Amino acid sequence: MFTSNPFAELSAFIPPIVMQTYVVIMILMVVGGTLFDIMHKKSAKYFFDNWRNAKNKGTRQIGGGEMVSLAIRTAAVEGLASGEFCNAQRRTAHLLTMYGFVAYVVTTVIMVFAYPTPATPAPAILPTLWTIGALMVCLGGYWFWFFIRVDVTAEGNSPFRLMRADLFIVSLVVSVTVGLLWAYVQATGNTALANVFLALYFLATTVLFGSIPWSKFSHMFFKPAAAFQKRVEEANGSSNLPAPADSPEIYGSNRRQPQNY
Incomplete structure (x- = not known):
């Protein structure tokens, strides 16, 4: 399982062109869904309006070199270190999920398009990275879901309480979990059970x-832009956020780190 390409084995039942077409459709769904979200919520308009207002209200001009420096720092x-999270556990869970997802998606695309059949065996590192990435997603995702979510840790709600806001994380961990189960069962030769997990894998991935x-x-596309805008506003003096206190007061006798951000 860890060194064999599960998609190449699948080519005995599903033509590679079908798998490749499915991947392309998923990519188009990401692009189309993001554009629809931007237009529906008017996120781009809001961002550029704020950008223009911040530029007009700024007390100093930002040069090109400083702008590049702010972009790199952002x-x-x-972007790379999830520095917006104050809680170390949430940051770690987020990084595990993010980098695991990147490794999982990239290796999936490479194996499906470059090594679609057993006739073109994939380097062992690719399925290994695919498995490691999937396990990282599961570790970070389930850790967040059961132990870090604010409505579980701070509000005392059941971790099995589902809301529409949970659609992304639930579909992500379910898709990756079922994908791992499918790859494992397929490697054992249990075709019937593997087909069941494969159908669930396609379903969960399509929902995702x-x-x-x-x-x-x-x-994941909006947050870097918002973080960059915040840095620009702080640099040009247009930010209306209060400066951080030197020694913020912690009320109460139980001195705990923040749990929900």
């Missing part, structure tokens, strides 16, 4: 990428 801190306008999937 990409490094908020097809529900973008109603889930938080597109936030």
Whole structure:
């Protein structure tokens, strides 16, 4: 399982062109769903209006070099390191999920398009990274779902309470979990059970990428832009946020770190 391409084995039942077409459709769903979300919620208009207002209200001009520096810092801190999360556990869970998902998706695309059949065996590193990425998603996703979510840790709600806002994380962990089960069962030679997991895998993956306008999937594109805008506003003096206190007071005797952000 860890060194064999599960999609190549699947080619005995499903032609590679079908798998490749499905992947392309999922990519188009991401693009189309994100664009629809932007137009429906007018996110781009809101962003550019704020950008223009911040520029007009700014007390100093930002040069091109400083703008590039702010963009690099945003990409490094908020983008690559999820620095916006104060809670170390949530940041770790987020990073596990994010990098695991990237590894999982990239290796899936490579194996489906470059090594679609046993006649073109994939390097062992690809299915290994696919499995590791999927396990990272499961670790980060289930950790967040059962132990970190604010409505579970702070509000005392059941971790099995579902809301529309949970659509992304639920469909993500279900898709990846079922994908791992499918790959494992297929490797054992149990064709009937493997087909069941394969059908569930397709269903969960379609829900994941097809529900973008109603889930938080597109936030991964909005958050870096919002973080960059915040840095620009702080740099040009147009930010209306209060400066952080030197020694913020912690009320009560139980001094705990924030649990919900």
